[in-house]
Amino acid sequence: MSSTVRMPPPDVWGVGRVAVGGEMIPWPVSHADVDDETDSHVATMRRLGVGEGDVVVICSLLSEAIHVFPLEQAANAVGARYSSTDATEFDAFRTAAMVSQVSPVAVIGVNRDVVTGLRGAGRDLREVFGPVKVVVAADEDAREALEGAGLAPRRWLKLGPVSGFECAERDGVHVDGSRVRVMTTEDGGLLVTTTVPRLTPCVDLATGLHGEVIERPCACGSTDPRIRMVPAPG
Numbered sequence: 001m002s003s004t005v006r007m008p009p010p011d012v013w014g015v016g017r018v019a020v021g022g023e024m025i026p027w028p029v030s031h032a033d034v035d036d037e038t039d040s041h042v043a044t045m046r047r048l049g050v051g052e053g054d055v056v057v058i059c060s061l062l063s064e065a066i067h068v069f070p071l072e073q074a075a076n077a078v079g080a081r082y083s084s085t086d087a088t089e090f091d092a093f094r095t096a097a098m099v100s101q102v103s104p105v106a107v108i109g110v111n112r113d114v115v116t117g118l119r120g121a122g123r124d125l126r127e128v129f130g131p132v133k134v135v136v137a138a139d140e141d142a143r144e145a146l147e148g149a150g151l152a153p154r155r156w157l158k159l160g161p162v163s164g165f166e167c168a169e170r171d172g173v174h175v176d177g178s179r180v181r182v183m184t185t186e187d188g189g190l191l192v193t194t195t196v197p198r199l200t201p202c203v204d205l206a207t208g209l210h211g212e213v214i215e216r217p218c219a220c221g222s223t224d225p226r227i228r229m230v231p232a233p234g
């Protein structure tokens with residue numbers, strides 16, 4: 001019988017997919033990173049009006065786990081439950097069914113593929129998402145489509161390994177100023193730095209996104225910086 005050598009648990013929780021410039025790169029994160037992001041997104045849940053006894057639907061891809069798992073844990077942390085759907089054209093019908101079955105207060109992560117899938121199934125966006133208090137768009141196409149349907153979507157913005165959300169003011173994406181610093185290049189490119197220890201260092205990472213950073217406090221009372229998206233120049 002061979003003796004078993006117990007190895008310490010690996011520090012790596014998983015490997016995410018992060019946009020750097022125009023490319024996607026693998027991004028290892030630790031358990032501590034995930035826990036810290038979870039703590040950060042407890043404020044996100046409050047910002048989205050998700051609390052005790054509520055249900056939130058999170059629509060995402062498995063490759064988005066480093067951005068999504070902390071949201072799921074944060075939902076649990078505020079006493080809410082979450083249900084998951086795939087952010088794909090083919091699973092869009094299930095997002096619609098989920099909304100009607102679990103009556104979520106918020107649906108996070110509607111993207112262009114979900115919009116395409118719903119339209120392809122002959123569904124009206126206003127009819128599907130109208131009953132949901134807070135609908136969060138994961139990209140600009142989805143935001144425009146939801147606005148075009150007469151809804152008031154908020155934006156979820158992935159900035160490198162972290163992400164932020166708009167509050168009810170819908171005037172820029174709040175980022176956690178205690179963990180993240182966002183700077184702009186001369187042409188408005190957004191550079192993100194994490195200011196807390198993380199497994200994979202993130203210093204002035206070129207997100208490939210363009211926007212402006214608003215430092216003045218938001219009408220919602222938050223003093224966290226906000227990002228207003230602008231189209232890439234040229």
Ligand SMILES: [Zn+2]
Nearest residue numbers: 167169218220
């Ligand atoms: Zn705000």
